[in-house]
Amino acid sequence: MHSYPTPALIQVKSLTALAESDPSNAIAFQGAPGCNSHRAALEYAPDCAPLPCYSFEDALDAVKEGRADRAIIPIENSQNGRVADMHFLLPESGLSIVDEHFLSIRHALMALPGAKGPFAAAYSHPQALGQSRHFLRERGIVPMAYADTAGAAAYVQEMGDPQAAAIAPALAAELYGLDIIQNNVEDAADNTTRFVVLSRAPLDPATITGTAMTTFIFEVRNVPAALFKALGGFATNGISMVKLESYQKGASFEATMFYADVLGKPGEPAFDRALEELAFHTKSLRLLGSYAQELPRG
Numbered sequence: 001m002h003s004y005p006t007p008a009l010i011q012v013k014s015l016t017a018l019a020e021s022d023p024s025n026a027i028a029f030q031g032a033p034g035c036n037s038h039r040a041a042l043e044y045a046p047d048c049a050p051l052p053c054y055s056f057e058d059a060l061d062a063v064k065e066g067r068a069d070r071a072i073i074p075i076e077n078s079q080n081g082r083v084a085d086m087h088f089l090l091p092e093s094g095l096s097i098v099d100e101h102f103l104s105i106r107h108a109l110m111a112l113p114g115a116k117g118p119f120a121a122a123y124s125h126p127q128a129l130g131q132s133r134h135f136l137r138e139r140g141i142v143p144m145a146y147a148d149t150a151g152a153a154a155y156v157q158e159m160g161d162p163q164a165a166a167i168a169p170a171l172a173a174e175l176y177g178l179d180i181i182q183n184n185v186e187d188a189a190d191n192t193t194r195f196v197v198l199s200r201a202p203l204d205p206a207t208i209t210g211t212a213m214t215t216f217i218f219e220v221r222n223v224p225a226a227l228f229k230a231l232g233g234f235a236t237n238g239i240s241m242v243k244l245e246s247y248q249k250g251a252s253f254e255a256t257m258f259y260a261d262v263l264g265k266p267g268e269p270a271f272d273r274a275l276e277e278l279a280f281h282t283k284s285l286r287l288l289g290s291y292a293q294e295l296p297r298g
Contacts (some may be wrong), residue, residue: 003054003147004054004151004154005032005151005155006154006158007154007157007176007177008033008034008150008151008154008176011033011034011154011175012032012033012052015033015049015050015051015052016051016052018049019050019051019067019068020067021049022049023066023067023068024069025047025048025049025069026048026049026050026051026062026067026069026070027041027044027045027048027049027050027051027069027070027071027072027197028053028059028060028062028063028067028068028070028071028072029041029051029052029053029059029071029072029073030053030054030055030056030058030073030148031052031053031147031148031149031150031151032052032148032150032151032153032154033052033150033172033175034149034150034153034154034168034169034172034173034174034175034176035125035149035150035151035168035169035172036074036103036105036149036169036193037072037073037074037148037195038050038052038150038169038171039103039169039171040072040074040101040103040193040195041072043103044072044099044101044195044197051068054147056073056085056086057089059073060073060093060095060198063093063095063199063200064093064094064200066200069199070098070197070198070199071095071197072101072195072196072197072198073086073090073195073196073197073198074086074195075090075194075196076193076194077127077131077191077192077193077194078188078190078191078192078193079130079131079187079188080127080130080131082245083127087217087245087247087257087259088247090196090288091217091288093198095198095200096198096199096200096201096202096203096288096289097196097197097198097288097289097290097291098197098198098202098203098289098291099196099197099291099292099294100194100195100196100197100213100291100293100294100295101195101197102192102194102195102294102295103192103193103195104191104192105131105186105191105192105193106169106170106183106184106186106191107124107128107131107132107149107167107168107169107184107186108168108169108170108173108180108181108182108184108185109122109135109165109167109180109181109185110153110165110166110167110168110172110173110179110180110181111162111164111165111166111178111179111181112156112157112160112162112164112179113177113178113179114162114179115162115163115165115179115181117165117181118139118141119139119141119163119164119165119181120141120142120163120164121141121142121143121144121163121164121165122136122141122142122143122144122164122165122167123144123145123152123155123156123164123165123166123167124143124144124146124149124152124166124168125145125149128149128167128168129143129144129145129167131186131187131188131191132167132185132186132187133187134187135185135186146166149166149167149168149169149172150168150169150171150172150175150176152166152167152168153172153173153175153176153178154176156176157176157178165181166178167185170183196215197291198289202289203289203290203291205265205267205290206267208290208291208292209292211263211293211296212263212264212265212290212291212292212293213242213261213262213263213264213265213290213291213292213293214261214262214264214265214266214271214287214289214290215259215260215261215287215288215290216260216262216285216286216287217257217258217285217286217288218230218257218258218260218282218284218285218286219249219256219258219282219284220256220258220281220282220283221281221282221283227258229281230277230278230281230282231244231278232277233273233274233275233276233277234262234274236274237271237273237274238270239262239263239264239271239274240262240263240264240297241260241261241262241263242261242262242263242297243260243261244258244260245258245259245260246258246259247259263297265290266287266290
């Protein structure tokens with residue numbers, strides 16, 4: 001908590017007090033107040049009590065310890081791909097995915113009141129800097145990595161340097177008393193981040209209406225055509241696979257894990273048959289949750 005810049009720490013204390021007064025309505029997020037995850041929490045559940053946490057682990061721990069009912073965590077971005085460490089942190093957390101939310105990303109360049117530039121540097125999260133790299137390069141502004149977008153805005157306010165700017169959501173400028181120099185500095189107009197909502201208890205698949213999606217991780221057996229055999233059941237049972245990613249577990253590079261999103265849920269005969277076949281061909285299989293699909297795929 002005390003790793004935030006002083007202007008952000010003031011906001012953190014205020015929001016934390018509100019969340020502590022009603023943990024059942026609290027949604028934990030990673031970052032300083034005003035970051036995109038804060039925006040996502042308010043957009044997903046406008047009446048929630050957002051609980052800022054310094055790291056992803058802190059946000060997940062807040063749910064595990066009962067200080068928040070849910071956490072909203074970014075998992076992938078349309079421009080920069082998956083968010084680092086999420087494939088490891090989600091299974092380790094012991095929490096279940098109960099929903100998803102897509103947030104349109106709009107970055108603003110902001111600076112101290114009255115500052116007009118030129119700006120020597122812009123501070124922000126590496127993802128936001130990567131999503132605005134053409135804008136920064138064209139203006140000769142040096143990108144400077146910071147822990148999160150809104151924290152960078154608070155840091156610029158704390159530094160008091162008129163040549164320093166931040167790239168962050170407009171909400172951060174409002175919270176930290178900065179002027180917005182230019183809105184929509186992201187390089188792609190369709191820049192979108194997918195968030196997952198996590199809870200201590202999984203959602204009962206029977207309660208899901210509309211199109212359901214299930215997320216799981218698995219490790220295949222070390223035999224020829226193992227992945228082909230493991231996934232064959234989804235094809236033969238007509239189950240659409242929305243996402244499949246591999247990642248290494250440990251430093252030996254011997255254990256390859258796979259993360260998958262598929263359409264369907266436990267209790268549906270075709271899904272259950274596909275999952276049974278998958279389990280037969282894998283060394284380990286773990287469901288991370290079933291939930292309603294927010295954005296249609298395919």
